Amino acid sequence: MLEMLSYPFIIRALVVGTLVSLCSALLGVNLVLKRYSMIGDGLSHVAFSAMAVATVMNWAPLWVAIPVVIAASYLLLVFSSGNGFSGDSAIALLSTGALAVGIFIISMKSGVNTDINNYMFGSVLAISRSEVSLSVILSLAVLVLYVLFYNKIFAVTFDEPFARATGVRAGFYNFLIAVLTSVTIVLGMRMIGALLISSLIIFPAMSSMRLFKCFRNVVVCSAVISVFCFLSGLVISYEYSAPTGASVVIINIAVFAAFCAIAFVRGRIRIKNEIAE
């Protein structure tokens, strides 16, 4: 197992993946609670499309995808908070629309299939040496901003009207969450894949909510689960030459199932104790 650490691309995947897992776990708790679980899915399709365009045009994928996805997340917020669209249909419109555009553009140019395949399903080789530092800086920035604004983000997630009424700039913090999510998704989808990245956001949060009842514990547990699942997923994908994204998500499913089982047993014991009393 240690020999895998002798490959520079594994080290790169390890560093970036751990940071991205942390980011997605933290933001995931807020997104799930705000009923925005599918926002990750929608944004990853937009990111796919942006990267496809960048590949065809020979631009640097990250530099194209990040601003495009941030713009898309802003549009989503405006649509879903405004009138006419409900949140989930806005996301569905955006994600399928973006995917179609991406596929169309790719078909115009042949010979880029490997890249496209990688964007869809992720590849541990996806992160080039030149992109490591940018990925590390961006994901550290996401973590620092999240910690700095943790209390405000909690307030806006728990009760937006109250936060707004007492002078917290809820609109700004909603947008901040959207920007941080966009950056996380673009960084993570290279390795996990556009189709699977939203599971990185949803699974750790859902698992930790089975067992923990206070917000801080949910966030911390979610971060721990996410990093654990990523690391074990990476090892499994190395051992069995399986795709990294799929391996990570399968471990996440296992953890979710285990946490559900523990919660069930705990609930049973509590009921028994109550009856005994």
Add this chain to the structure above:
Amino acid sequence: MKESKKQKKTLIQCDNIAIGYENMTVLEHVSFSVEQGDYLCVVGENGAGKSTLIKCLAGLKKPMEGEIVFSDEITRRDVGYLPQQTAIQRDFPASVREVVMSGCLNHSRLIPFYTKADRERACQNMEELGITGLADKSYRELSGGQQQRVLLARALCASNKMLILDEPVTGLDPIVTGEIYSIIKEINKKYGMTIIMVSHDVKTAVRNANRILHLKHTVRFFGSTEDYLRSTTGKEFIGG
């Protein structure tokens, strides 16, 4: 009440405001004022525009016409708000302490974390509302009445001058409803906090409040509770 009447100051003044959604007007020609120490109850039938008016007072909506003027004594940051519960809160994993503390955010604007003063403020308000024992319990596992106490404690963390309450007793049983009303009454008397409350329950409102604002697409009545009980609007609404 009578002694303080001379020094009462107007905190909020509304002159001929209109409120609505897009091109539908819900309320128009609304004028009233709120004075320091008032306990103002907003009553009216369903769809009369009570909650919409409260949203404007809380700064969540802008009136279509006219302006809500806050006096120099008070700013938006001095307003504690108790909104109606949302679906999100029902299964939200948060401890009582976390919820109450979040009311302090409007004080510590430059520091991203809670200060010691915030913590003390939160403890004090939890003590005041008798929920200190629940501090580490999960908000979603509390009863409806306990949840309202938690949200009241949070509102008190946000302000000690004015509270705006949007139907604080919806879905609570009669005993708990009585408890919540007496807590609100006490906050008004003991701390001299100004209360603005929306209520379905006009009988209790009349018993507690000293000012009544009766809405039905416009102001049907605004004045003291005694005058309201003598007015035709009041007699109709309470008698019916």
